[in-house]
Amino acid sequence: MTEPTPKKSALSGALKLVVLFLMIGFWVWFFEWAPMMDLSTRFSHAFERLTGKVTNLAPQSTELSAPVMVNADGCESSLPPNGSQFSYPQAKHxxxxxxxxxxxxxxxxxxxxxILSDPATAERFKVVMVHPRQSSQVQLPAANYDLKVQAGLSWCNLSxxxxxxxxxxxxxALEIKGAEVANLRLMPFGDAPADIMFSYSKSLGVIEGRQDQRPEGVGMLNLQRVVGGHYAVEGSINQVPINFLVDTGATITAVSSDFAKHAGVTDCEPYKAQTANGVINGCLGTAREMTIGQFRLKNVKVSYSNGLGNTFLLGMNVIGQFRMEQQGDVMRLTLH
Structure with missing residues (x-):
């Protein structure tokens, strides 16, 4: 029998080694790198959506922490969460x-x-997603903004x-001033996506006086919707219990004259208030302490008059100090 030469033996061993490396390489590619390529593509789509023309900011009410799933046509597989906000590069300045x-x-x-845009350049400044029957809030630099609204059912992407x-x-134009809180209601006048009415209102964001700038308390306060569609919350003024109805259209928290007297709010700065029955004359006073749920505020401006009856309104001078999110029949208040 002829013995294999050393040269042929070495060649055979090298060939086996090459085949072994090829098998290992295929195994690694099939089980490890191939799935990662698909995942990388998904991350790439999400990255391009958020950073190609737009940068994702931490929204006031919802933070997107998971990668965006993209379909084959380049559209996202689901709506962004309610309150999602995205800021474009010019907003950073x-x-x-x-x-x-x-x-x-x-x-x-x-x-x-x-879609909020710069009136001078028509460039997008910020976009905000708001789901039906829900609300959200945005922090904006004081300026004027062009506003347009896109509505529909089949969502694709921001572009x-x-x-x-x-x-x-x-x-x-949407006018944002530093000392005011702007409110916008998007209301239907028909059943089509284009049937949108815009209702603007403003309230004071900062009330002059000694009111503390930040309420005390921790956690989240859930407010339930009551009869009439309003949200109610239990609280107190100068340790006297009270039930408030939340009114985002009211600039100042309002109580009746009898309650103000009972709670020890006696200072009176002449004040005119707009009610459903017209303008009434009242007073603007200061509550030493006010609570709503677990939160406590000091030196809060309140208005009081004889025409309010037993309906006590929690106005924007208090609500505006909280982050507000509405989902279904629940309104959530948390500190900024």
């Missing part, structure tokens, strides 16, 4: 400007994407908006 709060309530049956949806331009 205004971080040092005076900011104020902007509350928006979507009373339509369609989800809506609010395309809603597929077969509608885009409605607001009839007036």
């Amino acid at each position: 205004q971080q040092n400007k005076l900011h104020s709060r902007f509350y928006v309530s979507n009373e339509h049956i369609f989800p809506m994407l609010l 395309k908006g809603f597929i077969n949806g509608a885009e409605v331009i607001a009839p007036q």
Whole structure:
């Protein structure tokens, strides 16, 4: 029998080694790298959506922490959560400007994407997603903004908006001032996505006087909707118990004259209040202490008059100091 030569034996061993390395390489690619390529593609789509033209900010009410799932057509597989906010690069240059709060309530049956733009350049500044029958809030630099709203059912992405949806331009610019809180209600006048009415209102964001700038307390306060569609919360003024109805259209927290007297609010600065029955004359006083749920505030301005009856309204001088999120029949208040 002929013995194999050393040269042939070495060649055979090298060939076996190459085959072994090829098998190991295929195994690693099939079980490890291939799935990662798909995952990498998904992350790439999400990264391009958020950083190609836009940077994801931590929203006031919802923070997106998971990667965005993208379908084969480049559209996202689901709506961004209610309250999701995205800020464009030019917004970074205004971080040092005076900011104020902007509350928006979507009373339509369609989800809506609010697009805020710079009137001078028409460049997008910020977009906000608001689900139907819900609300959210935004911190904005004091300035004027062009506003348009996209509405529909089939969501794609920030660039395309809603597929077969509608885009409605607001009839007036959104004006944000440092000492005011701007409120916007998006209301339907029909069943189509384009059937949107814009209702603006403003309230004071800062009340002059000795009111403390930050309430005391921790956690989240859940307010339930009561008869009439309002939200109610138990509280107190100068340790006298009271039941408030939340009124985002009221600038100042309002109580009756009898309650104010009982609670020891006796100082009176002449004040005119707009009610459903017209303008009434009242007083503007100071409550040494006010509580709503587990939160406590000091030196709070309250208005009181004879025409209010037994309805006590929690106004924006108090609500505006909280982060407000509405979901279904529950309104959640947390500190900023």
